[in-house]
Amino acid sequence: MELNGFHCDGEGCAEEKEEEPPALMLPRSKTETPCSLIATPGADSEAAGGSALREQRVSKSTPVMLRLDSLKKNRPPFPWFGMDIGGTLVKLVYFEPKDITAEEEQEEVESLKSIRRYLTSHTAYGKTGIRDVHLELSDLILWGRKGNLHFIRFPTHELPAFLLMGRDKHFSSLHTTLCATGGGAFKYEDDFRTMANLQLLKLDELDCLIKGVMYIYSVVSSGPPECYYFEHPTDPERCEQKAYNLEDPYPLLLVNIGSGVSILAVYSKDNYKRVTGTSLGGGTFLGLCCLLTGCSTFEEALAMATEGESTCVDKLVRDIYGGDYERFGLPGWAVASSFGNMICKEKRDSVSKEDLARATLVTITNNIGSITRMCALNENIERVVFVGNFLRVNTLSMKLLSYALDYWSKGQLKALFLRHEGYFGAVGALLELPNPS
């Protein structure tokens, strides 16, 4: 996938060109003032690097439409965000330019500067916002600028607080397009407008997901490999993560495990279909765990699951057969009935919260694995990539999926994972920035 990059000599300059998404090669506005979007001639023009710029003076009273129209012909003004408002989490990617010249910095509006400082000098925001520093991509070239790509998340129920912050920081005065995907882009569209005077550019979550996956995979060239799989997943001594080359990715089965699950068959970068989905996803795991164990967060639920033993909770084939169900190749250790032992009071009294958390994790994970396997079989696809924040810090599920897919397909299918897990939708949204509709 070609980058929207274009050689930048560090001056923040660019050649003039007619608008042509996605490669934006137009003068970027040096002056981030409310009244203009484009570099104006005169006192500011030295900073433009002397190239022939198509410049226009835009007055304060110019209607929004004209501004948006002009915007189309230019590299988008900072800040560059992509947002994915999901059922449980909001994922935000933010591009921090590192090639800001001294003049640029001088002219930079205060609100933009403060946003940049706030985001990059913290790794936690409020009580629930987190910046995943280990996922940061440094020295990325995007649309002619060089900088770092940051990955931030916070719970969707904190969105009102986020909007208030946007309002307080006068985000709307920056007249930047806010590209947003996920259900929340639709659900909260009005709130963005009324609470923070922000217009969202709404994008489809699955389009963004695929674009984001392809882009990130193509730009990660150093550091830990983006795509990996597990070898010997169930052997604690020998299990290791290994890099996987996804250069020739198609066809691919993409399983996005968020609050719920979507399964996509991807044939080429522009050709995919949503095969099916299941409502038993990450939200089910967390919801059931909270009810069964009294925990409150995903991290707590996972910690408990790590300590527990699901075989006391589940009814296995051997509990029913006394051994294997040989006729149909079901080994005694396979689960016949998830939570099946819990119909018995004695057993209920003998299991721990950790066992219940583990059983919930195993049940949800195996169900996803099973449905995935059926889809892979029917679509005739051997490579399965699992993404989504259900897998964040959840090696247990990743190993289970690896094992299950391999075992039940007799080695035909391979489970693959991506480091940037749940952020691809937000990245895909970011990539739409040059194309306001």
Add this chain to the structure above:
Amino acid sequence: MKLRRCSRKPAFPWFGMDIGGTLVKLVYFEPKDITEEEELEEVENLKSIRRYLTSNTAYGKTGVRDVHLELHNLTICGRTGNLHFIRFPTAAMHRFIQMGRDKHFSSLHTTLCATGGGAYKFENDFRTMADLELLKLDELDCLIQGLLYIDSVGFNDHPECYYFENPSDTQNCIKEPCCLDNLFPMLLVNIGSGVSILAVYTKDNYKRVTGTSLGGGTFLGLCCLLTGCETFEEALEMASKGDSTNVDKLVKDIYGGDYQRFGLQGSAVASSFGHMMSKEKRDSISKEDLARATLVTITNNIGSIARMCAVNEKIERVVFVGNFLRINTVSTKLLAYAMDFWSKGQLRALFLEHEGYFGAVGAFLDLLKSADDT
């Protein structure tokens, strides 16, 4: 009534047994054409077994005879009588075996045909505790043979098979009898403790397509944990009163409406139990809501998997059996709706009155067949 030819009849009593993960299903043939001489010669324990089974509808604390399912005037192997349907929890198995010992069952020298996992698991117990030898049969073979037989003899002149007309209208959908004229091919979904899905092409040609461990045992197990209930009946009772939309996160909760691009209505569930990660919501829902959400989640998952199999196997008829559906109209209607809706009317869900007993019937038939072979 289809007559079954037998050159040699097996000795009474005639039983078929299906020892499942949660329930034991027992079918018992009560001869009604016993002649006076026969009665005179009948051994005492055989008589007492017959009397015990037919004069009670409950056995001990947990055994139940489903009288409404009894088949009257069945002629099989040259004998005429009633076929009874009895169930009790597998947890009571040892007590059952002891009863068999106390009634000197082994002295009757009858073959005890048994299927289900328990036929393997308890084989030794039958031998050591009651001196009884089991003839072990495969549960899926028995399921299919049992189903075909009951369908062929009919349910006391009523159809065994039914479906729902207008399944999308849950208030007004009507139960309609259905003739399984052209049975094959069919997708058979057996929902017991766990689920098996079979593609049946002819009476002797079938394959197990897949299964899922999220079955009836999951529903009951989770309900017991979440609501404090103890029995399937209690769990269903609670579920019938609850509202799962308080527990589940729907598409409209995430999108504010439909997710039009991929045809997902706002009312579809996006994330089962998805609201339960919020303390506020956890505090506001009832046990009935939780029971309902558990039922809906398990049922819809089975429906979804069944639909995928039907599409892949290119089969339009999906028959649901198993005791998860016993007295469970919420699930049967939900399955009927899901099959119809998600397939845009291509698939039809069918149900059978004898639900969870087909394995036991299949085992019973094997008893008569084995008499033939000897």
